[in-house]
Amino acid sequence: MSARTKARRRALNILFSADVRGDALPVALAAEAQRAASEPERQASWLYAREIVDGVVDHADEIDEQIAAHSRDWKLDRMPAVDRGLLRLATWEILFNDEVPTAVAIDEAVELAKELSTEDSGAFVHGVLARVARST
Template sequence: MSARTKARKRALDILFQADVRGDEVATILAAEAQRAANEPAREASWLYAREIVDGIIDNQGEIDEQITTFAKDWPLSRMPAVDRALLRIATWEILYNDEVPTAVAIDEAVELAKEFSTDESGAFVNGVLARIARSS
């Protein structure tokens, strides 16, 4: 598993925790940063996870607007928390990270949705992200 794949999982965990607990993402991110300082072997995945989460924090309004626009009749509040987090991660990568090819961002999100969310989540995430990618 690549460092970026591991980083996406870490970012997913941070976003999911904040969502489920009702905490600020920045609070969970700070706790994870403290933990990461004690795990130098995982530094490569931590750096990209932090970049993802910081990017989502900085651009959440635009990211959520894109998701809401292209999720056709699915408001963010109705989506499973895992799907919502994965859509935010991949949308950030598509819109704000030129180093990640769009197809890779979508594929990684779909695979994580299949692994961690509902049976229908892979197709849902793929459809929303494909529409976002076509519009950008």
């Protein structure tokens, strides 16, 4: 598994846990930063995970607007928390990270959705992200 794939998974864990617990993302990120300081062997995945979460925090309104606009008949608060986190993560990569090809951002999110969420989540995440990508 590549360092970026590990970082996406780590970022998703932060996004998901903050969402489920009702914590502010900066608080969840600070807690993860403390944990990361004691795990130097995971430093490579931590740096990109932090970049993702910081990006989601910095662009939260725009990201959520894009997701809401392209998730036909699904409000953000009705989506499974895993799907919501994946959509935020991948939408940030599509819109704000020129280093990641759009297809890679979508594929990684879809694979995580298939692994970690509902039976229909892979197709749902793919559809929303494809529409976000086409709109840019």
